[in-house]
Amino acid sequence: MLTARERLARQKSRPVLVELHRALSRLRSTLTVMNTGAHPDDEHSDMLAALRFGYGMRIVIACSTRGEGGQNSLGTERGGALGVLRSREMEEAARVLDADVAWFGHGPEDSVHDFGFSKNGVDTLARWGRDKTIERLVTAYRQYRPDIVIPTFLDVPGQHGHHRAMTEAAELALELAADPSFHTPGLEAWAVGKYYLPAWSGGGDTYDDEVPPPAASVAVRAPGRDMPTGASFDAIGEWSRALHATQGMGRWVERATAEWPLHLQQGPNAPEMAISDNLPATLAGLAEQLPAEPAAALGMAQQHIDAALAAYPDRPAISAALVQAGAAIEQAKAACAAEALRLHGHRLDRKLVEIDAALLLAEGISAIAWTEPNSLAAGGTGTLTVQIEGDTRSLQVAPLAEADIRIGDASEAGPNLVFPLSIAPDAALTQQFQPGFSSLSGNGALRIAITATVAGRAATAMIDLEEPLRIVPAHAVQLEPVDFIVNLATSGATDPLAIAVRPNLGPVPMDLQTPTDWRAVRTADGLAVTLPADLAAGLYQLPLQVEGQQAFSAQEVAYPHIGRTQFIAPQMVRVLALDLNTPANTRIGYAGAGSDRVAHWLKVIGLDVTVLDDAALAGDLSRYTSIVIGTFAFGQRPALRQATARLHEWVEAGGHLLTLYHRPTDGWDPNTTPPRPIKIGSPSLRWRVTNPAAAIETLLPEHVLLRGPNIIGAADWAGWDKERGLYFAAEWDGAYEPLLAMSDAGEAPLRGALISGKIGKGRHTHTSLVLHHQLDKLVPGAFRLMANLVQPA
Numbered sequence: 001m002l003t004a005r006e007r008l009a010r011q012k013s014r015p016v017l018v019e020l021h022r023a024l025s026r027l028r029s030t031l032t033v034m035n036t037g038a039h040p041d042d043e044h045s046d047m048l049a050a051l052r053f054g055y056g057m058r059i060v061i062a063c064s065t066r067g068e069g070g071q072n073s074l075g076t077e078r079g080g081a082l083g084v085l086r087s088r089e090m091e092e093a094a095r096v097l098d099a100d101v102a103w104f105g106h107g108p109e110d111s112v113h114d115f116g117f118s119k120n121g122v123d124t125l126a127r128w129g130r131d132k133t134i135e136r137l138v139t140a141y142r143q144y145r146p147d148i149v150i151p152t153f154l155d156v157p158g159q160h161g162h163h164r165a166m167t168e169a170a171e172l173a174l175e176l177a178a179d180p181s182f183h184t185p186g187l188e189a190w191a192v193g194k195y196y197l198p199a200w201s202g203g204g205d206t207y208d209d210e211v212p213p214p215a216a217s218v219a220v221r222a223p224g225r226d227m228p229t230g231a232s233f234d235a236i237g238e239w240s241r242a243l244h245a246t247q248g249m250g251r252w253v254e255r256a257t258a259e260w261p262l263h264l265q266q267g268p269n270a271p272e273m274a275i276s277d278n279l280p281a282t283l284a285g286l287a288e289q290l291p292a293e294p295a296a297a298l299g300m301a302q303q304h305i306d307a308a309l310a311a312y313p314d315r316p317a318i319s320a321a322l323v324q325a326g327a328a329i330e331q332a333k334a335a336c337a338a339e340a341l342r343l344h345g346h347r348l349d350r351k352l353v354e355i356d357a358a359l360l361l362a363e364g365i366s367a368i369a370w371t372e373p374n375s376l377a378a379g380g381t382g383t384l385t386v387q388i389e390g391d392t393r394s395l396q397v398a399p400l401a402e403a404d405i406r407i408g409d410a411s412e413a414g415p416n417l418v419f420p421l422s423i424a425p426d427a428a429l430t431q432q433f434q435p436g437f438s439s440l441s442g443n444g445a446l447r448i449a450i451t452a453t454v455a456g457r458a459a460t461a462m463i464d465l466e467e468p469l470r471i472v473p474a475h476a477v478q479l480e481p482v483d484f485i486v487n488l489a490t491s492g493a494t495d496p497l498a499i500a501v502r503p504n505l506g507p508v509p510m511d512l513q514t515p516t517d518w519r520a521v522r523t524a525d526g527l528a529v530t531l532p533a534d535l536a537a538g539l540y541q542l543p544l545q546v547e548g549q550q551a552f553s554a555q556e557v558a559y560p561h562i563g564r565t566q567f568i569a570p571q572m573v574r575v576l577a578l579d580l581n582t583p584a585n586t587r588i589g590y591a592g593a594g595s596d597r598v599a600h601w602l603k604v605i606g607l608d609v610t611v612l613d614d615a616a617l618a619g620d621l622s623r624y625t626s627i628v629i630g631t632f633a634f635g636q637r638p639a640l641r642q643a644t645a646r647l648h649e650w651v652e653a654g655g656h657l658l659t660l661y662h663r664p665t666d667g668w669d670p671n672t673t674p675p676r677p678i679k680i681g682s683p684s685l686r687w688r689v690t691n692p693a694a695a696i697e698t699l700l701p702e703h704v705l706l707r708g709p710n711i712i713g714a715a716d717w718a719g720w721d722k723e724r725g726l727y728f729a730a731e732w733d734g735a736y737e738p739l740l741a742m743s744d745a746g747e748a749p750l751r752g753a754l755i756s757g758k759i760g761k762g763r764h765t766h767t768s769l770v771l772h773h774q775l776d777k778l779v780p781g782a783f784r785l786m787a788n789l790v791q792p793a
Contacts, residue, residue, distance in 0.1 A: 326359070
């Protein structure tokens with residue numbers, strides 16, 4: 001729930017005149033541009049900023065996945081929780097661009113999801129479902145009716161397979177969307193006017209397009225700078241990209257991009273100087289395609305819109321012009337024949353909605369709304385508060401809610417309207433992955449319509465809640481811990497597992513569903529689980545039930561740039577039973593960036609681990625036999641970079657340094673970060689193995705790191721998830737030896753996944769295997785290999 005201080009901060013962050021100009025600039029164009037991509041952050045933010053704010057076009061960002069299989073530079077959210085976080089990042093990034101978002105994938109339980117990295121589109125579409133993916137694109141074309149579609153990346157070798165799949169599907173869907181015989185319930189056929197490909201390479205640090213881009217046939221040119229802010233459109237794009245903070249996006253613009261070349265792949269065979277040519281780009285342009293009566297009315301509407309834009313920031317003049325523009329568009333609609341409305345009615349309808357939104361802002365009428373609390377279980381009650389600014393004499397406030405949310409009559413509390421609300425006893429949980437996001441608001445299960453009459457025109461605008469109301473499980477409990485490692489090599493399986501339940505549910509019936517030869521009993525603060533003496537190796541997943549129903553976990557996902565939300569998942573206890581030997585006399589220091597849980601897992605398997613804060617990095621390191629550097633850490637922690645020379649001295653004196661994978665941009669200097677030079681391969685597509693079952697060749701089977709305390713064999717490479725590794729070392733000093741070789745199908749073996757070398761009296765080991773992810777997935781071999789990698793030098 002937002003505090004009063006947070007609400008005040010949000011109000012202050014909304015410059016009224018900028019917001020008014022944004023609303024007016026929507027009226028300049030009747031075109032819709034859809035940019036298709038595979039992940040949040042794929043969008044061409046700078047070009048979209050120019051199209052939206054420079055030319056007034058409506059922008060739709062179409063994204064196939066929630067990014068749940070990607071990396072997280074901010075924290076430890078993975079899988080579904082990361083998908084929730086990156087979905088919110090995409091919405092906030094879209095808000096900066098005043099763009100809509102159309103989602104094609106609906107989280108990790110949907111086949112269309114981010115399963116990690118892929119090197120070709122064929123494999124990606126096979127996993128997503130080729131027909132399903134194309135059908136969802138067809139549905140989006142028919143729902144949003146884009147005049148122009150531009151995929152973000154080219155479908156060429158060397159490009160991410162997810163990107164290639166989306167570009168292929170985007171083109172294949174064009175013909176189907178225009179075919180009336182292809183059925184999509186409730187949606188008519190729609191012919192996209194133009195389909196462009198980017199006329200530039202998608203290569204760089206990550207990708208390596210093998211085929212040159214197509215020749216440019218036209219370019220989007222930045223029309224100067226953004227009028228109300230004075231910023232370049234490139235800068236606005238970076239404001240938006242910076243909200244993809246989990247991906248480390250956003251950069252300082254030294255020199256603004258002035259144009260973006262495009263190649264017309266499908267569209268009218270006619271000369272063009274701009275992508276809007278040969279399309280009904282304005283109301284005046286649309287009028288040229290209509291009979292005299294509606295054409296004349298649209299001509300008048302265009303004049304009034306031009307007058308409103310010219311009058312900025314004179315609010316009374318703007319209001320007068322907008323009222324007249326709205327009336328003229330309604331007159332044109334009434335005079336249009338059915339076929340004209342079928343082709344262009346959506347343009348006129350949207351202009352009326354945009355006029356109303358701008359009119360209320362010109363009149364100084366706005367609102368913020370919130371619920372207390374902002375999450376309720378079925379049967380719960382709360383309040384909805386709507387705070388209005390401006391003349392409220394003719395104002396109507398109407399909460400609009402889905403059926404499970406019931407709103408009572410409002411009462412006045414000072415300047416606010418307060419509505420009682422309740423949740424139906426049998427209400428379903430709020431869908432965590434919403435299908436879309438509207439730049440004109442109206443998002444979520446509860447939103448507010450405000451209507452004011454201005455010069456006889458009833459203008460309505462939608463208001464989103466400051467934080468969406470969520471219907472959450474009645475029993476969202478946290479088990480501590482939820483994961484157990486049972487080491488069959490040492491302790492056997494006889495020690496009971498103690499599980500604390502937060503909150504303590506007292507006498508509420510609670511049960512952990514276990515195999516028949518296990519026993520789970522209630523304790524004062526949770527559960528105790530007794531395992532059979534002959535427990536077999538394997539992974540056991542045990543669901544928790546409360547009052548006979550599945551219980552859920554509620555993982556808080558909260559960051560300043562996205563606000564607060566949750567990831568809801570069935571509450572489980574996972575028990576991994578395995579044979580594991582841990583190194584003796586090991587004292588481990590761990591320096592991470594918060595992007596993995598390696599220190600946690602090392603503690604779980606019984607090792608002595610100290611998390612190294614900045615002060616510890618500057619202190620005495622001699623007490624540690626091994627130090628582990630977590631993923632991204634050199635890029636995220638300046639104190640770690642400052643301690644590099646001291647780490648090198650510690651290695652020379654006999655320490656074992658283990659560095660987990662880093663990107664070349666993560667503060668990794670090939671010559672100075674590692675004790676001896678190691679160059680990370682770039683672009684990363686060439687230096688990774690995406691098949692989690694790729695064959696492993698052991699180059700040095702007798703190496704100390706592969707022989708003890710666990711003998712690493714074929715079984716340890718089974719059951720890996722997502723991929724083998726990424727950001728492999730490409731070149732290394734002669735002090736290092738490669739221990740493994742692996743590759744994706746049809747590619748030459750890569751030998752930089754695990755390298756290790758004696759450095760003075762110590763050792764440095766660098767691995768690009770995704771061990772942190774495999775530990776989270778409770779892959780037995782990952783624990784056995786990690787135990788080997790942290791042994792003393």
